[in-house]
Amino acid sequence: MQQVLNCIDAGTEYCPCFLAETGECLMCSQLQRKTFCDCRNWNGVCIYQEYISNRSQKKEHRKALPGRILKREVISDSVIILKIQVNKTLARELSQPGAYVFLKNIKDPNYFDAPMSIMSADEREASVDVAIQIKGVKTRALDEFNITEVSLRGPYWNGVLGLKYIKGVQEQKALLVTRGIGQAPAVPVAKKLILAGNSVEVILDQGRAGANFAEKYFRELGCEIKIKPVFDLKTLTLTDEIKEYIRQSVLENSIKLVYSSGSDKMHEGICRLLLSTAPDVFFACSNGASFCCGEGVCGSCHTRTTDGTRIKTCKTQLNPVEIFGGGR
Template sequence: MVKEAIDCIDAGTEYCPCKLAEYGQCLICSQCQGQVFCDCLNWKGVCIYQELHNNGYKAKEGRKTFDCNVEEVINNNNNNLIIIKFKAPHKLVLDLVKPGSYIFIRTDDNHYFDIPISIMNSDIENDIISIAVEIRGIKTAKLLNTKANENIVIRGPYWNGVFGIKNILAQNNTKALILARGIGLAPMMPVIRKLLSQNNELQAVLDKDPFNVNFATELLEKYKIKTSENSLLDKGQLSDHAKVIIKDALEDGVTFIHIAGADILTYSVINYLNEINRNDVVLSCCNNFKMCCGEGICGACTSRFSGHRVKRFCKEQADPRNIFEGRRFI
């Protein structure tokens, strides 16, 4: 069993303490949980309880909404995929550079219809944010009506779109493998950008299925990394091509793998690494839990684990291996 350290993505930020602390459910602070002794699970340099006390035992002001001007809309793959580029306030663009950044996009006057979308690119020089949206249901279909020079309403910033962020930040002057499939090509880009800034040597293997285009090509061309296209899944299992790619990469000195795709891809890669006794390989992956409020209140992102543990994955950081270990699927 992997020893697990509980971490909150918002701890120590301008959005901490949040509503969870106000109602005695803070992920980190024991005193905000109603206990007597101070026993922080993951010290971030800021006393959450002190901040709560100074704020009158109320949560800090939450994320704000912004009206942003749409610069460009690209419709790909027969209305199954659109790329939206919009201008945003400079501070928001800076906040959304880091891996795992995402926003909520308003599709209706009712804010319960807001949809979470990962950031594909945050251009801090021109204050342009790019997102890729797979059209899957009623809410995302409304984004097909988005037009250039019109306004789009967003809420943010949010940062827990990737698990294993600590692992990403720890990679310096090493070799890394990126496995991305489908819409996972979008949240893959900030991870690649961060890894390259830390002088890592990258190899990216892309599976564009279910799309007929690689919509990340334009951004990938800006970076000097080795890329190839291969099928990563075959009938719900890790493909033979993927197994060979992973094995060859590990023999070449790769010690870190980022998995950008559905949970089935992450789960299959972890199982394969277990089969070949390579538990030493460090991982990060996409957060695919359902998001609704983004603040851990509504419960849409929660999952139950052995020992009657409930985790709020819109805020709680986790190692990819811990997402599946002890998880109750019924």
């Protein structure tokens, strides 16, 4: 069966993009230099027509903006939370699951910018909260004690795979399994699910972050919280306790959606467990590929689906089972 892939930017103000100009649009066959319209995934907008009516050019691309740091909170030896001033439009555009920006210290060159999930966006206050785990060159540059301003490039939205399931479930039960810095992108997921009348249970494992820093955000949203070890670093597999917990949740507790927020190994473990116990339960997860441009151009985020198709994970929305299911 033909896979249904979707471009996260299709139909937004950033579409058509650079890929339309180079004949590599992810969705439009005519903008892939084919002769016929072969539109399989209509998004409410004809990308070809948008391109032609824009004088056969891409739309304006995303710009980097300065953002003042309103608050810097040290959470653990390796994690800080920055509250950053942005404009109201950007705060609104970033207040959805999967939203992220490329962030760098304002004084550093462009190649320092690192993808960072928006943990919380406040449109009224025009600010965003970002949790940063300090790992290497780029994140260390954001951890300077006297940093007052950052540069944000965005908005980008493909930080979560399986968004249509998160946006589609209503008045059901959902389970969010989070570990380490993966807690950050799970907060807007929980918010979206709660707004749609779902009851949301969140499992927190502090992992290498050394703290359950998002706990207060989940509590404010009204999620039920459980603290459990999720991943065994020696065996690189899910712990037996969490496997049993997920199994029981989907079989006895009518959980409709499971969201995994952590490493690819964690996604793989949860995805395969669901396929073998309750294949009808929706699966979604954080997107942990290496992002550099975020625009489908540089190629750093390429991965393969289980049938071997190469995809650009910074742009492509798909059922994450196609990546983590290991073939059926």
